[in-house]
Every structure is written in C-alpha cells, then in structure tokens.
Amino acid sequence: MTRTQALDELVTANRILAREGVVDSFGHVSIRHPDRPDRYVLSRARAPECIEVDDLMEFSCDGTPIDAAGRKPYAERFIHGAVYHARPEVRAVVHHHSPSVIPFSVTNATLSPVMHMCAGIGTRVPTWDSHATFGDTNLLVTNMEMATELAAALGDRPVILMRGHGCVVAGLSLRETIFNSIYLQLNADLQLKASGLGDITFLSEGEVAAVLRTRGAFTFERAWEFWCRRAGRPYDARAMDGPLAGA
Amino acid sequence: MTRTQALDELVTANRILAREGVVDSFGHVSIRHPDRPDRYVLSRARAPECIEVDDLMEFSCDGTPIDAAGRKPYAERFIHGAVYHARPEVRAVVHHHSPSVIPFSVTNATLSPVMHMCAGIGTRVPTWDSHATFGDTNLLVTNMEMATELAAALGDRPVILMRGHGCVVAGLSLRETIFNSIYLQLNADLQLKASGLGDITFLSEGEVAAVLRTRGAFTFERAWEFWCRRAGRPYDARAMDGPLAGA
Amino acid sequence: MTRTQALDELVTANRILAREGVVDSFGHVSIRHPDRPDRYVLSRARAPECIEVDDLMEFSCDGTPIDAAGRKPYAERFIHGAVYHARPEVRAVVHHHSPSVIPFSVTNATLSPVMHMCAGIGTRVPTWDSHATFGDTNLLVTNMEMATELAAALGDRPVILMRGHGCVVAGLSLRETIFNSIYLQLNADLQLKASGLGDITFLSEGEVAAVLRTRGAFTFERAWEFWCRRAGRPYDARAMDGPLAGA
Amino acid sequence: MTRTQALDELVTANRILAREGVVDSFGHVSIRHPDRPDRYVLSRARAPECIEVDDLMEFSCDGTPIDAAGRKPYAERFIHGAVYHARPEVRAVVHHHSPSVIPFSVTNATLSPVMHMCAGIGTRVPTWDSHATFGDTNLLVTNMEMATELAAALGDRPVILMRGHGCVVAGLSLRETIFNSIYLQLNADLQLKASGLGDITFLSEGEVAAVLRTRGAFTFERAWEFWCRRAGRPYDARAMDGPLAGA
Numbered sequence: 001m002t003r004t005q006a007l008d009e010l011v012t013a014n015r016i017l018a019r020e021g022v023v024d025s026f027g028h029v030s031i032r033h034p035d036r037p038d039r040y041v042l043s044r045a046r047a048p049e050c051i052e053v054d055d056l057m058e059f060s061c062d063g064t065p066i067d068a069a070g071r072k073p074y075a076e077r078f079i080h081g082a083v084y085h086a087r088p089e090v091r092a093v094v095h096h097h098s099p100s101v102i103p104f105s106v107t108n109a110t111l112s113p114v115m116h117m118c119a120g121i122g123t124r125v126p127t128w129d130s131h132a133t134f135g136d137t138n139l140l141v142t143n144m145e146m147a148t149e150l151a152a153a154l155g156d157r158p159v160i161l162m163r164g165h166g167c168v169v170a171g172l173s174l175r176e177t178i179f180n181s182i183y184l185q186l187n188a189d190l191q192l193k194a195s196g197l198g199d200i201t202f203l204s205e206g207e208v209a210a211v212l213r214t215r216g217a218f219t220f221e222r223a224w225e226f227w228c229r230r231a232g233r234p235y236d237a238r239a240m241d242g243p244l245a246g247a
Numbered sequence: 248m249t250r251t252q253a254l255d256e257l258v259t260a261n262r263i264l265a266r267e268g269v270v271d272s273f274g275h276v277s278i279r280h281p282d283r284p285d286r287y288v289l290s291r292a293r294a295p296e297c298i299e300v301d302d303l304m305e306f307s308c309d310g311t312p313i314d315a316a317g318r319k320p321y322a323e324r325f326i327h328g329a330v331y332h333a334r335p336e337v338r339a340v341v342h343h344h345s346p347s348v349i350p351f352s353v354t355n356a357t358l359s360p361v362m363h364m365c366a367g368i369g370t371r372v373p374t375w376d377s378h379a380t381f382g383d384t385n386l387l388v389t390n391m392e393m394a395t396e397l398a399a400a401l402g403d404r405p406v407i408l409m410r411g412h413g414c415v416v417a418g419l420s421l422r423e424t425i426f427n428s429i430y431l432q433l434n435a436d437l438q439l440k441a442s443g444l445g446d447i448t449f450l451s452e453g454e455v456a457a458v459l460r461t462r463g464a465f466t467f468e469r470a471w472e473f474w475c476r477r478a479g480r481p482y483d484a485r486a487m488d489g490p491l492a493g494a
Numbered sequence: 495m496t497r498t499q500a501l502d503e504l505v506t507a508n509r510i511l512a513r514e515g516v517v518d519s520f521g522h523v524s525i526r527h528p529d530r531p532d533r534y535v536l537s538r539a540r541a542p543e544c545i546e547v548d549d550l551m552e553f554s555c556d557g558t559p560i561d562a563a564g565r566k567p568y569a570e571r572f573i574h575g576a577v578y579h580a581r582p583e584v585r586a587v588v589h590h591h592s593p594s595v596i597p598f599s600v601t602n603a604t605l606s607p608v609m610h611m612c613a614g615i616g617t618r619v620p621t622w623d624s625h626a627t628f629g630d631t632n633l634l635v636t637n638m639e640m641a642t643e644l645a646a647a648l649g650d651r652p653v654i655l656m657r658g659h660g661c662v663v664a665g666l667s668l669r670e671t672i673f674n675s676i677y678l679q680l681n682a683d684l685q686l687k688a689s690g691l692g693d694i695t696f697l698s699e700g701e702v703a704a705v706l707r708t709r710g711a712f713t714f715e716r717a718w719e720f721w722c723r724r725a726g727r728p729y730d731a732r733a734m735d736g737p738l739a740g741a
Numbered sequence: 742m743t744r745t746q747a748l749d750e751l752v753t754a755n756r757i758l759a760r761e762g763v764v765d766s767f768g769h770v771s772i773r774h775p776d777r778p779d780r781y782v783l784s785r786a787r788a789p790e791c792i793e794v795d796d797l798m799e800f801s802c803d804g805t806p807i808d809a810a811g812r813k814p815y816a817e818r819f820i821h822g823a824v825y826h827a828r829p830e831v832r833a834v835v836h837h838h839s840p841s842v843i844p845f846s847v848t849n850a851t852l853s854p855v856m857h858m859c860a861g862i863g864t865r866v867p868t869w870d871s872h873a874t875f876g877d878t879n880l881l882v883t884n885m886e887m888a889t890e891l892a893a894a895l896g897d898r899p900v901i902l903m904r905g906h907g908c909v910v911a912g913l914s915l916r917e918t919i920f921n922s923i924y925l926q927l928n929a930d931l932q933l934k935a936s937g938l939g940d941i942t943f944l945s946e947g948e949v950a951a952v953l954r955t956r957g958a959f960t961f962e963r964a965w966e967f968w969c970r971r972a973g974r975p976y977d978a979r980a981m982d983g984p985l986a987g988a
Contacts, residue, residue, distance in 0.1 A: 025964035026858065045959070047967035072959070097858065099927060103935035106855050106942045114353050115411050116386040117273065117344065136947025138955045139857040164856050164944055186346060192934055193439055194350035201353045203411055206383025214385045218292070218319070223272035226294035361600050362658050363633040364520065364591065433593060440686055441597035448600045450658055453630025461632045465539070465566070470519035473541035608847050609905050610880040611767065611838065680840060687933055688844035695847045697905055700877025708879045712786070712813070717766035720788035 006034050007053050010041060012233040013178050017096065018049035019231040020182050027096035027166065029181075030080040031174050033058060037088070040080050044071035061085045062144055075142045082147035083154065083170050090170045092177035097166035100188035105161040111187060113203040114194060118187035119211035120171075120180040121159045123202070128153040129163035139165045159184055175220035178227070253281050254300050257288060259480040260425050264343065265296035266478040267429050274343035274413065276428075277327040278421050280305060284335070287327050291318035308332045309391055322389050329394035330401065330417050337417045339424035344413035347435035352408040358434060360450040361441060365434035366458035367418075367427040368406045370449070375400040376410035386412045406431055422467035425474070500528050501547050504535060506727045507672050511590065512543035513725040514676050521590035521660065523675075524574040525668050527552060531582070534574050538565035555579045556638055569636050576641035577648065577664050584664045586671035591660035594682035599655040605681060607697040608688060612681035613705035614665075614674040615653045617696070622647040623657035633659045653678055669714035672721070747775050748794050751782060753974040754919050758837065759790035760972040761923050768837035768907065770922075771821040772915050774799060778829070781821050785812035802826045803885055816883050823888035824895065824911050831911045833918035838907035841929035846902040852928060854944040855935060859928035860952035861912075861921040862900045864943070869894040870904035880906045900925055916961035919968070 001009075010031050017023045025047040033039035036058075043055045057073060058066040061081040065073055080093045104111045104127070111125040128150050130139055139162075141147050154160040154168060158180055161167045169184060171177030194200045203211075228235035248256075257278050264270045272294040280286035283305075290302045304320060305313040308328040312320055327340045351358045351374075358372040375397050377386055386409075388394050401407040401415060405427055408414045416431060418424030441447045450458075475482035495503075504525055511517045519541040527533035530552075537549045551567060552560040555575040559567055574587045598605045598619075605619040622644050624633055633656075635641050648654040648662060652674055655661045663678060665671030688694045697705075722729035742750075751772055758764045766788040774780035777799075784796045798814060799807040802822040806814055821834045845852045845866070852866040869891050871880055880903075882888050895901040895909060899921055902908045910925060912918035935941045944952075969976035 025967040045963060047963055047970075049967055050970060097856065099930055100934075102856050102931050103938055106931075107935050107938040107940065109938040113411075115344065115349050115413075119385075131945070131948070136945055136951055138860075138951040139944075139948060140955075163942065164854075164948070166856075189346055190349050190353075192937065193347075194354050196439065196443060196937060197350055197354040197356040199354065201410065203386075204378070204383055207378070207386060207411070210383055210385040214387075222292060222294055226272040226296055229294075229297060360658075362591065362596050362660075366632075436593055437596050437600075440594075441601050443686065443690060444597055444601040444603040446601065448657065450633075451625070451630055454625070454633060454658070457630055457632040461634075469539060469541055473519040473543055476541075476544060607905075609838065609843050609907075613879075683840055684843050684847075687841075688848050690933065690937060691844055691848040691850040693848065695904065697880075698872070698877055701872070701880060701905070704877055704879040708881075716786060716788055720766040720790055723788075723791060 001034070003034060006031065007041070007056050009174055010043075010056060011051055011053055012228060012231065013092075013174055014043065014048035014051040015231040015233055016178055016227040017094065017181065018047070020185070020227065022098045022181055022185050023048045023096050027094070028074050028076070028080075029094045029174075029178070030077075030092065032084055032091045039066065040084050040093075042074065042077055042080055045074045076140055078144050078147035079141050079150060079168060082144060082151035083168065086148075086151040086154075087156070087170060089172060092171055092174040094169040094177055094181045095166060096169070096181060098181075098185040098188065100185045100192070101161065101167055102164075103192065104188055105163045105165065105167070109191070109195065111161070111184075111191060113187055113208055114190045114200060115187070116203065116207070116211050118183045118190070119203060119208045120176070120215075121184045121187055122157050123205055123208055125159050125161060125184075126153065126157070127161040127163050130165070131163070173217075173220070175217070175224050179220050179223055182223075182227075248281070250281060253278065254288070254303050256421055257290075257303060258298055258300055259475060259478065260339075260421055261290065261295035261298040262478040262480055263425055263474040264341065264428060265294070267432070267474065269341075269345050269428055269432050270295045270343050274341070275321050275323070275327075276341045276421075276425070277324075277339065279331055279338050286313065287331050287340075289321065289324055289327055292321045323387055325391050325394035326388050326397060326415060329391060329398035330415065333395075333398040333401075334403070334417060336419060339418055339421040341416040341424055341428045342413060343416070343428060345428075345432040345435065347432045347439070348408065348414055349411075350439065351435055352410050352412065352414070356438070356442065358408070358431075358438060360434060360455055361437045361447060362434070363450065363454070363458050365430045365437070366450060366455045367423070367462075368431045368434055369404050370452055370455055372406050372408060372431075373400065373404070374408040374410050377412070378410070420464075420467070422464070422471050426467050426470055429470075429474075495528070497528060500525065501535070501550050503668055504537075504550060505545055505547055506722060506725065507586075507668055508537065508542035508545040509725040509727055510672055510721040511588065511675065512541070514679070514721065516588075516592045516675055516679050517542045517590050521588070522568050522570070522574075523588045523668075523672070524571075524586065526578055526585045533560065534578050534587075536568065536571055536574055539568045570634055572638050572641035573635050573644060573662060576638060576645035577662065580642075580645040580648075581650070581664060583666060586665055586668040588663040588671055588675045589660060590663070590675060592675075592679040592682065594679045594686070595655065595661055596658075597686065598682055599657045599659065599661070603685070603689065605655070605678075605685060607681060607702055608684045608694060609681070610697065610701070610705050612677045612684070613697060613702045614670070614709075615678045615681055616651050617699055617702055619653050619655055619678075620647065620651070621655040621657050624659070625657070667711075667714070669711070669718050673714050673717055676717075676721075742775070744775060747772065748782070748797050750915055751784075751797060752792055752794055753969060753972065754833075754915055755784065755789035755792045756972040756974055757919055757968040758835065758922065759788070761926070761968065763835075763837050763839045763922055763926050764789045765838070768835070769815050769817070769821075770835045770915075770919070771818075771833065773825055773832050780807065781825050781834075783815065783818055783821055786815045817881055819885050819888035820882050820891060820909060823885060823892035824909065827889075827892040827895075828897070828911060830913060833912055833915040835910040835918055835922045836907060837910070837922060839922075839926040839929065841926045841933070842902065842908055843905075844933065845929055846904045846906065846908070850932070850936065852902070852925075852932060854928060854949055855931045855941060856928070857944065857948070857952050859924045859931070860944060860949045861917070861956075862925045862928055863898050864946055864949055866900050866902055866925075867894065867898070868902040868904050871906070872904070914958075914961070916958070916965050920961050920964055923964075923968075
C-alpha cells in the first residue's frame with residue numbers, strides 16, 4: 001500500500017465512523033505511520049465527516065506534531081501515542097463516544113459479546129475512570145500522564161471504556177479497528193435490548209476465542225466494501241477479487 | 248419467470264434486506280434453482296447491499312459450487328442447502344442477524360406474533376443453540392453436519408433463531424420469505440417495546456392460522472413494490488395490475 | 495378547493511404518512527367526497543408511498559366502488575365507510591399500524607397525552623379487540639359488520655386502537671387527521687420512554703380541553719408545510735400567507 | 742459579523758435543529774439583536790426546516806413585532822423576550838420539544854450530565870410546571886406573565902424543562918446554545934438507556950465545572966461545521982483556519 005492509499009483509507013475510516021453514527025463532531029481515528037513506527041497519523045481537530053487528506057498530520061508518540069503547518073491538533077491525541085507506545089503490534093486506534101456505548105461506562109452493567117460478530121471486543125470490557133487518579137477534571141485525556149494510565153488499563157485488550165466519556169479501540173489493522181468499533185456499538189445496542197428481556201447468555205470464552213482464531217482478513221474486507229458504499233467513498237474492487245478472496 | 252428475471256429478483260431481495268436494516272455486511276438470501284430443484288442460487292461472499300447479478304452462483308444442496316469461476320462462496324452456504332434438502336416445498340431461504348431479533352436468541356423471552364402482519368413467523372419461535380451439540384465453536388454453520396441439525400430443529404416452521412448469531416427464515420416464494428424476514432424484525436421490535444409496558448396479549452393460534460389461511464400473493468406483492476421503491480430497484484408495475492389484482 | 499386539489503392533497507397525505515413512518519406497505523387514508531357526503535375517496539390497494547392520483551377510487555359508505563375500472567380496493571375499506579356513516583362531521587379517516595402504537599394495543603398500558611401537541615388523540619385512548627365478538631379471525635376488518643362495531647367503539651373520539659392490529663384516527667379535516675396520526679405515534683414513543691423512568695404526569699383533562707379549544711387551522715398548516723417538504727411534495731405557499739396567517 | 746451574516750447563521754441554526762431532530766414543525770430559536778440589545782430576532786411562525794432569511798422578524802423584549810409586514814409571529818415568542826430581559830449576557834435562546842427530553846419533564850427522573858460533552862446543560866436540570874400557577878391551560882407560553890415566571894425559574898441556568906411541553910436553552914452565543922440544545926437531547930437519550938441498566942454515575946459538580954471552565958469557542962466551531970454539512974448549509978471554512986484555531 002502506498003502512502004497515498006494509506007491516507008485515503010484513513011479519510012475513508014473517518015467517514016465510515018461518521019456514517020455509522022459511531023462518531024459525531026468528536027472522536028478520532030489514527031494509524032501508525034506506515035514507514036516510521038514511532039509516529040502516527042491523525043487528522044487535525046475536525047469532525048470526522050469533514051476530514052480530507054490535507055487534514056492529516058504526523059505526530060511522534062508523545063503527541064508532538066511533526067509539521068503542524070498551522071493546523072490545530074486534537075487535544076486528546078495523546079491517547080493514540082500512548083497506545084502505540086505500549087502496544088507495538090497495534091496499527092490503528094479509534095477513540096469514540098458512541099451513544100450506545102456510553103451508558104455502559106456509567107453503570108455497573110458490563111459489556112460482553114452477545115453475538116459472534118462482536119467477539120472482537122473481548123469478554124467483559126473494563127471501564128477506566130479518570131476520576132480515581134486525577135479527580136475532578138474535564139475528563140479529556142490531554143497529556144501523556146493520563147494517556148499512559150489509560151493505555152495501561154487497556155493492557156492487551158482490544159477495547160476499554162472511559163467513564164462518562166467514551167472508549168478506546170485498538171487493533172492490528174485499520175479495517176479490524178473500524179470493524180470492532182462498529183460492532184462494539186452494535187453489541188451495546190443488543191445488550192441493552194436483551195437486558196430488558198431477562199438474563200443474557202453471553203458468548204462463552206471458548207466461543208470468543210474460536211471466533212478470533214478463525215476470523216480472516218476477508219471478514220473485514222467484506223464489511224469495508226459495504227461501509228465504503230454507505231459513506232460514499234470509493235472502494236477498490238480488486239481487494240475483494242484478489243488474494244483475499246482465497247483466504 | 249425467465250432465469251434473468253429470477254436472478255434480478257434475487258439481487259433485489261438482497262438490496263431490500265439491506266435497505267430495511269435486516270442485514271448489514273453479513274446475512275444472505277437464496278432461491279431454489281428455478282429449473283434444477285437440487286440446486287440453489289446464492290451470491291458469492293459479499294455484503295447484500297453490493298450484490299450484482301454476476302455475483303450469483305449455483306450450488307448443489309451439499310454446498311458445492313457448480314461453477315465458482317474464482318468467486319468465493321459464503322462460509323455458511325450450507326444452511327441453505329440443508330433447508331432445501333429437508334423441505335422440498337421451500338423456494339427461498341434467508342439467513343440474517345437482525346439487531347432486533349438477536350436479543351430474543353440470548354434470553355428466555357420467546358418471540359411470538361403480536362400483530363397480524365407478523366403471523367407468518369409462526370407462534371413461539373424456537374431457538375437453536377449450536378453449543379448443545381458442537382460446544383465452543385465460532386458459531387458459524389460451516390458444514391453440512393451443523394446445517395442438517397439446524398434444519399432438523401427448524402422442522403416445518405417458517406423461522407428459527409440461532410443463539411448468539413441470528414436466524415433462518417424459509418418460505419414458499421422469495422417474496423414471502425423476504426416479507427417474513429422483515430416482519431420478523433418488526434415483531435421483535437414490537438415485542439421488545441410491549442414487554443416494557445406489561446404482559447402481552449399475543450395473537451391466538453387460531454388467529455395466526457386464520458391470517459395464514461387468508462393471505463394471498465397480493466399481500467406480498469404490495470409490500471414488494473414498496474420495498475423496491477425504497478431500495479431504488481425497478482418494479483414491474485404489471486404485476487400489480489395483472490391477475491394478482493383479482494386475487 | 496377544487497376536486498383536483500383535493501385529490502392531490504390525498505396523495506400528499508399518503509406520502510406524508512409513509513415518510514413519517516406511520517405506515518409501511520399497509521395502512522390507508524381517505525377523505526369524505528367533497529361534493530357527495532355519502533361517498534369517500536380512497537386509493538386502490540397499494541402502499542401509501544407509491545400512490546398516484548390515478549389510484550384514487552370513490553366508494554359508497556358500504557364499501558362499494560363507484561367505478562373500479564379494474565382497480566383492486568383495500569380489503570379493509572369498510573373501516574372508512576362505517577366511520578363516515580356514524581360521524582357526519584368527520585372529513586378524513588386514517589387506518590394505520592404504527593410500530594410505536596401497536597405495543598399499547600396488546601398490553602394494559604393506556605395511551606394518554608403526555609405533551610400538548612398530542613392532546614388531539616384524546617385522554618385514555620381505548621382499544622377495540624375484534625376477538626371479543628368475532629373470535630379467531632385474521633384480524634382484518636373486511637365487512638360492514640365488523641366495521642360498524644369498530645365505529646361504535648370509536649364513538650365520538652378521535653382515536654381508537656385495535657388489538658394486535660393498529661388504530662383508526664378520524665378528524666374534521668385531512669390536515670387535522672394526519673396531524674393527529676403522527677402525534678399519536680409521537681405520544682406512544684414518549685409514553686414508552688417515560689414509562690421506563692417512573693410514574694407519568696399526563697396532561698389533565700382540563701389541559702387537553704384547553705389545547706383543543708385554542709388550536710387553530712394554522713397549527714395544522716405549519717406542520718403540513720414541513721411534512722410536504724420532507725415527503726418531497728409541493729406545498730402551496732399561499733396557504734401560509736393567506737387568511738390562515740391571521741388565524 | 743455583518744447583519745447579513747448574523748441572519749444567515751440564524752437560518753442555519755433553524756435548519757440544524759431540524760436536521761438533528763431537536764425540532765419538528767414546532768420549536769424556535771432566536772438571537773439577541775446584534776446592534777439593539779433590547780430587541781431579538783426570531784422567525785415568523787414557520788417550521789424551522791422551512792425558514793428563509795425573509796422570515797426573520799425583529800421584536801422588542803415584550804414581544805411586539807417591530808415591522809411585521811404581514812407576517813404572523815410565533816404565539817410563544819414571549820419566552821425569548823423574557824429570557825433576554827432577565828439575562829443581559831444571553832445572546833441566543835432555543836425553545837424546543839425534543840422527544841428525548843419530554844419524558845424527563847413528566848416523570849421524577851432528573852436530567853443531569855452523564856458525559857462530558859453534555860456538561861453544558863448544568864447539573865440537575867429543573868422542570869417548570871405551568872399548572873402550578875396558571876392551572877389548566879393549553880400549556881403555551883403566550884404572554885409576558887407566564888414567560889416571566891418561566892424565566893425566573895430558569896434563573897441563571899442554561900436549561901429548564903417545561904412539564905408536558907419541552908424546554909428552554911439559553912446561552913452566550915448562537916453556537917453554544919445550539920450545541921447545548923443538541924447535547925441536551927443526547928444526554929436525555931444516554932440517561933434513558935443507562936437508567937435501564939442500573940444506577941448511574943453522573944458527572945460530579947467539579948467535573949461539570951471543569952468542562953465549562955476549559956471549553957473554548959473551538960469546540961462549538963468544530964460541531965458547527967459538522968452540523969452545517971449535515972443540514973446542507975454553507976460553512977465559512979475560514980472560521981476553522983482563523984484565530985479560533987489557536988484557541
């Protein structure tokens with residue numbers, strides 16, 4: 001993948017999250033820099049639905065812009081750097097405030113997969129509460145100290161909630177991370193509905209492990225084509241017909 | 248109906264299910280082959296919203312593609328063949344993951360018709376749990392052994408839920424099966440809302456039987472025209488003005 | 495208003511109900527014939543979203559088409575005639591299956607206005623259950639006997655629910671009846687949400703009476719303009735600037 | 742900002758509230774007159790989605806139109822004048838009937854921020870009940886006496902609910918007021934969902950204060966750009982690249 005393709009896909013990822021209602025004016029998605037693993041790429045501070053390639057900036061893992069060129073960065077960019085620093089295998093990070101997910105961050109109800117497509121969120125998603133260490137703040141993760149604690153709480157999981165705020169999703173590819181962001185939202189919707197009907201049978205740990213073990217890139221690709229169409233973004237059909245098709 | 252018309256309608260059925268939110272990137276719909284009852288027609292592995300006529304493939308009932316031509320089939324195509332094998336009268340099968348339906352698959356609440364338009368789902372829709380026989384799997388029905396057990400659990404019913412996964416809908420025509428798929432989703436929405444208000448008066452068995460006894464092809468046709476319009480698919484107006492109009 | 499205008503408005507009413515989600519492929523709206531009070535005008539059997547002027551048919555109050563010209567009427571047209579017969583002041587009737595309203599028809603929860611805009615539905619909306627007199631049927635009101643009993647249960651009210659089926663809304667003008675149909679749906683949404691939060695303070699009978707006493711045609715006109723725009727239907731701006739503006 | 746720009750922005754504010762589902766045919770938004778602080782600008786009585794610049798009228802704080810030119814004003818314009826009179830710092834007022842908010846006005850559940858973006862609604866949003874002083878009315882605030890009592894109940898808060906009716910939102914700028922109107926709706930959605938899951942941890946008073954202390958104009962600007970795009974309204978990109986970008 002060329003650098004141009006990578007940036008185009010990051011724009012697409014922003015538009016997809018907006019189209020699917022995972023983000024509104026806030027929330028952001030980054031990729032680890034394709035050539036410089038100590039950097040990440042993230043838009044300037046702008047609503048995801050509006051982002052263009054020229055909005056994309058490079059940052060070092062401590063959140064310093066490489067060449068800001070007058071562009072204002074997100075105040076919470078530190079979340080991304082802290083996760084990339086703590087998790088060398090992670091290639092993409094999303095921070096979002098999905099209205100389906102927030103209710104689970106402010107109650108004792110614990111998100112856990114209720115269907116196979118949502119297994120990627122991991123069993124018993126934890127919640128990080130900034131208040132425990134940092135007290136009364138505006139809840140924004142605006143420095144490396146807070147971001148490092150959040151990344152430590154995330155550990156090697158794919159998802160962590162943030163009390164009264166949102167969540168972080170980290171994954172091995174941009175497609176996987178967008179996929180898990182959207183299915184996290186769906187799982188929250190499903191679990192909320194199911195909790196009104198009675199006790200819930202969640203996926204077993206063995207089932208979650210089996211889904212993750214057998215899921216291939218093709219699953220993410222199929223969803224990516226669909227979401228591109230809904231977001232009005234071009235999709236390179238060769239990806240579906242190429243080597244992935246045999247995966 | 249010519250073969251071309253049948254394939255066009257199958258594409259339309261995919262687009263309708265996507266437009267109505269019954270399927271997202273996943274879920275699929277098949278028809279029994281119009282001329283070869285031992286075969287069925289199903290898209291290659293692709294999101295229903297994106298499917299074109301060239302994506303449609305033929306399969307024998309054991310899931311073997313007749314002429315794959317490099318196209319990757321759905322991993323769960325076996326569901327379709329097992330139902331066509333067990334139910335000679337069935338002409339169309341849908342497998343979907345409607346977010347309205349899933350909550351009923353993971354709780355003890357039992358879906359049953361709360362309004363006349365939903366009578367086609369049958370009273371007290373059962374749930375099949377793959378875990379009972381197959382233990383910790385990725386929940387996908389990826390072979391004939393699982394599919395055959397699922398089809399046996401379906402029996403002669405129109406619908407069965409799959410725990411933590413979705414459902415199967417089988418019918419005597421493509422229009423009827425799409426109709427029941429969409430009204431299954433509606434019934435789940437209605438029943439979830441009603442369960443928050445108090446005890447529910449479901450349709451009696453006699454009422455369900457009366458609906459099924461008196462429902463004609465015209466009911467499905469009227470809905471089909473509406474759904475075609477919403478999905479941006481052509482509709483042949485002659486069907487509404489023709490013999491069906493007197494039905 | 496000319497006959498052409500009246501028919502155009504009836505088409506618009508159909509499109510509005512579809513756009514606002516009050517009807518799907520089913521449900522219908524009629525007007526009393528502008529010149530022949532013993533007749534009403536109702537579409538042939540077709541989804542409201544698809545209806546054109548040429549679909550509109552005239553019926554006598556017993557449901558007999560005046561000049562069918564090969565068009566198939568709604569099986570439930572009898573509802574309209576029975577209400578026009580019983581209520582000489584009524585000028586428009588809607589029968590719909592709003593998914594917000596149905597849950598109240600199958601539980602003991604009683605719809606009543608929770609906000610001023612919904613006062614037109616009347617306090618404590620009753621439910622008619624076809625099973626009480628007619629036993630196990632397909633729930634459709636397909637003859638004058640059933641329709642007459644339903645109209646009697648409606649009495650002089652603006653709305654009645656039908657158990658496991660839908661509702662009837664009757665009003666003094668097409669705009670008022672569409673208005674009350676849509677705000678009936680909204681009230682059901684509001685009441686469902688509020689019932690999850692605790693005991694509800696409904697509008698008092700005095701408040702409902704005060705709303706009805708002070709509501710003018712301009713209220714309906716303002717909403718009509720908005721709904722026309724959403725439904726993609728032309729709106730005659732002169733109505734807003736004309737005598738009504740001084741109402 | 743020129744007078745033309747201010748009026749264009751007020752039209753945009755109306756369209757945004759409509760697009761985001763905060764208002765339907767009813768509800769209205771005003772600004773204090775840019776040059777005459779004893780006046781405010783508000784549309785003639787029309788659905789917010791339909792409003793054009795020519796619909797905007799000037800009023801003195803007692804609700805008298807300056808130059809009606811045959812245009813019919815909103816019956817409830819008095820709300821705006823009473824708030825501008827009581828609160829010299831307020832520059833914009835919204836009155837709306839969001840279907841998410843109403844349920845909190847008719848139950849004992851108290852709206853309070855569950856996430857940081859909603860801190861602007863203030864802790865423990867109160868409800869004003871017109872019935873306490875004025876008895877059985879149509880609930881409309883159609884004179885200065887009612888409006889003055891409502892404004893007194895609002896006090897120095899940003900939001901007050903109106904039982905069985907809607908709410909008032911007042912702010913220091915049009916963007917802030919629209920922002921808080923939309924996030925009030927979101928908070929109501931979140932709180933309703935969360936209340937179905939168990940006891941809720943609301944933002945602490947210290948957290949709310951911290952959000953308000955650190956929130957800059959850029960936050961409102963980022964959201965405004967997004968909402969303009971969704972509403973199909975032009976957005977002046979220079980605002981994002983200008984001095985605000987350094988805020």
